Amino acid sequence: MSLSPGFDVVHELTASSSGAEVFEHGWQSFSPTTAYPLGTRPHRPTSERNRMLNYRQASHPGREGYFSEGVLAVADGSGAVHVVAAADPFTTGVRLQAVADPGGSVVVGADGPVAVTVVPGSSVQEALRSWAVGAVEGAGLAPARPAPTAWCSWYEYWGDVRETDVVENLGAMRTLDLPIDVVQIDDGYSAEIGDWLTPSSTFTDLRGLVEKIRGEGRRAGIWLAPFFAGARSRLADEHPDWLLRHPHGGLLHAGNNWNQDLYSLDLSHPGAAEWMSSVFSTFAEWGIDYFKIDFIAAGAIPGSRYSGVDPVTAYRDGLRLIRSAVGPSAHILGCGAPVLPSVGLVDSIRVSADTGHTLEPGDGDMCSPSQQAAVLSADGRQFMNGVFFANDPDCLIVGPKVENRETWAAHVEKVGGAVVSSDRLLGLDDWGLETTRRLLTR
Structure with missing residues (x-):
């Protein structure tokens, strides 16, 4: 399997046969967002109406491979998490893909500029939180406010x-x-x-x-x-x-x-x-x-x-x-x-x-x-x-x-x-x- 047209290779890694997983981030609130064991088919819309209302209308992720909006992460199963994110994640709409072959080679592609961070000794959520903190600091944003009841x-x-x-x-x-x-x-x-x-x-x-x-x-x-x-x-x-x-x-x-x-x-x-x-x-x-x-x-x-x-x-x-x-x-x-x-x-x-x-x-x-x-x-x-x-x-x-x-x-x-x-x-x-x-x- 290869990347879709318009996606350039931005990162490559080797994943172990067990313990590797890929984190997909959905475009909007309702779009499924989770980490999948490498090789597991990800969730996809079951109807065109659902895709229109709950996914990014310009995106058509296939059943094979992994597709993510703005940020994608791969836990390689050997103790490191590879976070691939849009270089400017808040003001752009960069899309990412990950495809793997049976030998464990994983290729990540993107349709815009990205930054890659490899976080050793971390879970996917820990690595993503570290990335999020850095992204907020880099954008000079104020701390998040708590929500009222x-x-x-x-x-x-x-x-x-x-x-x-x-x-x-x-x-x-x-x-x-x-x-x-x-x-x-x-x-x-x-x-x-x-x-x-x-x-x-x-x-x-x-x-x-x-x-x-x-x-x-x-x-x-x-x-x-x-x-x-x-x-x-x-x-x-x-x-x-x-x-x-x-x-x-x-x-x-x-x-x-x-x-x-x-x-x-x-x-x-x-x-x-x-x-x-x-x-x-x-x-x-x-x-x-x-x-x-x-x-x-x-x-x-x-x-x-x-x-x-x-x-x-x-x-x-x-x-x-x-x-x-x-x-x-x-x-x-x-x-x-x-x-x-x-x-x-x-x-x-x-x-x-x-x-x-x-x-x-x-x-x-x-x-x-x-x-x-x-x-x-x-x-x-x-x-x-x-x-x-x-x-x-x-x-x-x-x-x-x-x-x-x-x-x-x-x-x-x-x-x-x-x-x-x-x-x-x-x-x-x-x-x-x-x-x-x-x-x-x-």
């Missing part, structure tokens, strides 16, 4: 959440005396994907709800998918010139979810940038200072942009615009986020696929919602926690209906990053409430 509406109410549901849980936090800093309203409060300031029928007074949350002495948080515009939205209907296009013309399809086609908002367009800034600044003026920005890999897909900048630059510029609108003290949680290009621009980041009430993914894809998929990539990205940002393993869900809840709670605790409860608090049994209280208490 939070409650999120998603895993109990999904997109059917009502204003009254949030109010009920707000009261439960007081009654149960739970140490929750942030009350975060997830998907379901807006009329459409993209029409963030237009309320759904179940949220008649979103600003008043924010005032209730703050009146309880807690911070208010909100969910948005800022780089998406749903086909049903007024945003897409009234401003098609703000949407990403194919180089040959026509709107660029960014995926399908919420039973509609999705388009990517081109924030390099002055009109789109002004509008998006006004959305975030409006929420900030209401008193919201915690922003869960989701599916944001849509901001880094290839396409024809107004400014002509490359996708990674456009994505990072979009995050800077959001930060400018919400202020330096607000907490930004990136989800569905290009992981390495987000470093220095978000405070916490989802490091895995969504969790779920069940152990295994229904479609067998390790980017799909399930505890198994969430644990896989959170373990693979543990070296990032407290270095690049606070790792978010996804929400703490421990209600009686959650399969394998004891093991899932232990995983959230082990990650040691963000802790976000997402149960109906009054529906917790004694074990669920005690576990929630314990993990929220720092």
Whole structure:
């Protein structure tokens, strides 16, 4: 097997017949990230829809060999870990491949400039953490900030959440005396994907709800998918010139979810940038200072942009615009986020696929919602926690209906990053409430 066209050999090594493994890093939060024993086939998307929504759209990794985004590591089985990373890992989108022959020769290729570090006497996670610390220092970035504790509406109410549901849980936090800093309203409060300031029928007074949350002495948080515009939205209907296009013309399809086609908002367009800034600044003026920005890999897909900048630059510029609108003290949680290009621009980041009430993914894809998929990539990205940002393993869900809840709670605790409860608090049994209280208490 040989490297794909466009990939140049950047490193070669010999691996032992036992103990060697290859670490693949996925492009975005939901992309599988883990180390594989050399010779083991890696996880790949099971459908084109999954690839579009959960992997890098410009990447098409094959079933053979190993494919990584930004950083790849090989433990040679003889006591050393070879870390091959983009020379500028945060502002570029370098891809890497590793192929091996039966004799143990491993060839690593890349489609851009890289730096190679060989770390003796180390595990893969230890070597990657050493690399991460050096990368942050080299970029002159500030230390990562811890994440506040939070409650999120998603895993109990999904997109059917009502204003009254949030109010009920707000009261439960007081009654149960739970140490929750942030009350975060997830998907379901807006009329459409993209029409963030237009309320759904179940949220008649979103600003008043924010005032209730703050009146309880807690911070208010909100969910948005800022780089998406749903086909049903007024945003897409009234401003098609703000949407990403194919180089040959026509709107660029960014995926399908919420039973509609999705388009990517081109924030390099002055009109789109002004509008998006006004959305975030409006929420900030209401008193919201915690922003869960989701599916944001849509901001880094290839396409024809107004400014002509490359996708990674456009994505990072979009995050800077959001930060400018919400202020330096607000907490930004990136989800569905290009992981390495987000470093220095978000405070916490989802490091895995969504969790779920069940152990295994229904479609067998390790980017799909399930505890198994969430644990896989959170373990693979543990070296990032407290270095690049606070790792978010996804929400703490421990209600009686959650399969394998004891093991899932232990995983959230082990990650040691963000802790976000997402149960109906009054529906917790004694074990669920005690576990929630314990993990929220720092």
